[in-house]
Amino acid sequence: MDFTLDPDTVAIAEAVLRFVEREVLPLQERHHDLLGSERTLFDASGRYVPEVLALRQQVRKRSAELGFYTLFGDEKLGGGGLGAQAMVHVQEALNHRVGPAQPLVQTVVLPSPFTNGLSPVLRHLNPEVLARYRDGIASGDKTLCFGLSEPDAGSDAFGMKTRAVRDGDEWVLTGTKQWITNSPYADYAMVFALTDPEAAARHKGGVTGFFVDTRAPGFSVPRVINTMGHLGGDTGVIVLDGVRVRDEYRLGEVGRGLAVAMDGVNAGRMGMAASCLGLARWALDQALEYAKVRKTFGVPIAEHQAIQFMLADSAMDIYAAKAMIQNCAWRLDSGQASTAQVSMVKAFSTEMLGRVMDRSIQIHGGMGLTNELRLEDGYRFARVMRIPDGTGEIQRRTIARQLLTGQADL
Ligand SMILES: Cc1cc2nc3c(=O)[nH]c(=O)nc-3n(C[C@H](O)[C@H](O)[C@H](O)COP(=O)(O)OP(=O)(O)OC[C@H]3O[C@@H](n4cnc5c(N)ncnc54)[C@H](O)[C@@H]3O)c2cc1C
Structure with missing residues (x-):
C-alpha cells in the first residue's frame, strides 16, 4: 500500500492552511477581546452572542467563496466530491496547525461532515425542494x-x-x-x-x-x-x-429514515478521527517544545526517562491512529466494505486523543492545567468525542458483530 498523496490533495490542504493563517487567525486575533473568553463568547443562556455568530458566518462565507467549505460535499449536490483520503489529510493538517478551541476555525472553515453544509443526507431531498435551499447552504449563509x-x-x-x-x-x-x-x-x-x-x-x-x-x-x-x-x-x-x-x-x-440518517456516517466518523489525529499531533508538539525548555534538577525535563516514555507513548498512539485512518480512508475510496474498520478508527482515535492530551498536560505540570495553553480544552474536547457519532461501546458492538459474522476482513 502506498499512501503518498496526490499533488492536488497536498495543494488543497496547503491552500486551506494559507487561508486560515492569512485570514482567519488574524481575524480571530483582532477580535480577541470577544473571542478569547467564554464569558464574552456566550450570553447568559449559553448561546453565542450575535457578534460571534456574525464572525462565524463571515468566515464560512469566505471559505465557501474560496471553494473550501464545500470541498467534501457530494458532486451531485454541487460539492467538490473529494474522497476520504483527501478529507482526512485536510482535517488532520488543519487541526494540527490550529489546535483546539478556535471559535472561528473548527466546524466553521469546514463544516462537520454530515450534520451541516452539503450533507450527504440532502441527496435524499426532492431535487426541486433542494434547488430552493442548496445555494444558501453551499455559500455558508445558512446552516x-x-x-x-x-x-x-x-x-x-x-x-x-x-x-x-x-x-x-x-x-x-x-x-x-x-x-x-x-x-x-x-x-x-x-x-x-x-x-x-x-x-x-x-x-x-x-x-x-x-x-x-x-x-x-x-x-x-x-x-x-x-x-x-x-x-x-x-x-x-x-x-x-x-x-x-x-x-x-x-x-x-x-x-427508511434511519438508512437516510446513516448515509454519511462514515464521513462523520472519519472526519472526527482525523481531527483527533491532528489535535494529538498538536498536543505532542507542545509537550516536545516544553520538555526541551523546562528544567528541573538542573536538566531539561526531556532528559528524564519518565518524560521520554510519555513522549514515546504518545508518538506510538499517534502513529497507530494515523496508520489506521490512512488505511481505512484508502479502503473507503477503493469501495471496500469497511464497517468494522470505520468503527475501529472512530473508537481508537477519540480514545487516543484523550491519552495524548492527558500526557501533554502531565508533561506541562501545573502549566498544563491553565486555560491559556488550551491543553485542558483539548482534553475536555477529547473526552466529549467518545460519545457522539456512536459511543466507544457502540463502536465495539459493531466491531464484534462484524467479527462474529465473518465480515470484519482484517
Ligand atoms: C457533544 C455532542 C454532540 C451531539 N450531536 C448530535 C447531533 O448533532 N445529532 C444527534 O442526533 N445526536 C447528537 N448527539 C447525541 C449522541 O449521538 C448520543 O449522545 C450518543 O449516541 C449516545 O446516546 P446517549 O447519550 O443517549 O447514551 P445511551 O445510548 O443512553 O448510552 C448510555 C451508555 O450505555 C452504553 N450503551 C448503550 N447501548 C449499549 C449496548 N448495546 N452495549 C453496550 N453499551 C451500550 C453507551 O455506550 C453509554 O456508555 C450528540 C452528543 C454529544 C455529547
Whole structure:
C-alpha cells in the first residue's frame, strides 16, 4: 500500500492552511477581546452572542467563496466530491496547525461532515425542494442541524418518541430532540420521526426523515446544553410542537429514515478521527517544545526517562491512529466494505486523543492545567468525542458483530 498523496490533495490542504493563517487567525486575533473568553463568547443562556455568530458566518462565507467549505460535499449536490483520503489529510493538517478551541476555525472553515453544509443526507431531498435551499447552504449563509437523538433515544435510535403523523399533503411533527449540534443557530433541521411505531418497535423501519425550516411555527430550541465545564456551546434541545411539514420536504422514502440518517456516517466518523489525529499531533508538539525548555534538577525535563516514555507513548498512539485512518480512508475510496474498520478508527482515535492530551498536560505540570495553553480544552474536547457519532461501546458492538459474522476482513 502506498499512501503518498496526490499533488492536488497536498495543494488543497496547503491552500486551506494559507487561508486560515492569512485570514482567519488574524481575524480571530483582532477580535480577541470577544473571542478569547467564554464569558464574552456566550450570553447568559449559553448561546453565542450575535457578534460571534456574525464572525462565524463571515468566515464560512469566505471559505465557501474560496471553494473550501464545500470541498467534501457530494458532486451531485454541487460539492467538490473529494474522497476520504483527501478529507482526512485536510482535517488532520488543519487541526494540527490550529489546535483546539478556535471559535472561528473548527466546524466553521469546514463544516462537520454530515450534520451541516452539503450533507450527504440532502441527496435524499426532492431535487426541486433542494434547488430552493442548496445555494444558501453551499455559500455558508445558512446552516443545518441533524436531529436524531432524543432524551430516551441515543445509541438505540429506534427508541425515539417523536411522531410524524400524516395530514393530507402534510406531516405533523411532535416530540423532543436532544444533544443536537448547531440547533440553537441552524436555519434548517434534518429531523427524524416515527411514522410507524410498530415497525420501529420491531426494529424494521418505521422512521422517516424531514427537512424542516427552523422558523416554522411550533419549532423551538428552548435551551443550550452546556457540557464539560463550558459556559455555552452549540448543542441544544429541539421541541417540535405540531410542526407542519409538506410531504415534498420528506428525506427519502417513508419508513427508511434511519438508512437516510446513516448515509454519511462514515464521513462523520472519519472526519472526527482525523481531527483527533491532528489535535494529538498538536498536543505532542507542545509537550516536545516544553520538555526541551523546562528544567528541573538542573536538566531539561526531556532528559528524564519518565518524560521520554510519555513522549514515546504518545508518538506510538499517534502513529497507530494515523496508520489506521490512512488505511481505512484508502479502503473507503477503493469501495471496500469497511464497517468494522470505520468503527475501529472512530473508537481508537477519540480514545487516543484523550491519552495524548492527558500526557501533554502531565508533561506541562501545573502549566498544563491553565486555560491559556488550551491543553485542558483539548482534553475536555477529547473526552466529549467518545460519545457522539456512536459511543466507544457502540463502536465495539459493531466491531464484534462484524467479527462474529465473518465480515470484519482484517
Ligand atoms: C457533544 C455532542 C454532540 C451531539 N450531536 C448530535 C447531533 O448533532 N445529532 C444527534 O442526533 N445526536 C447528537 N448527539 C447525541 C449522541 O449521538 C448520543 O449522545 C450518543 O449516541 C449516545 O446516546 P446517549 O447519550 O443517549 O447514551 P445511551 O445510548 O443512553 O448510552 C448510555 C451508555 O450505555 C452504553 N450503551 C448503550 N447501548 C449499549 C449496548 N448495546 N452495549 C453496550 N453499551 C451500550 C453507551 O455506550 C453509554 O456508555 C450528540 C452528543 C454529544 C455529547
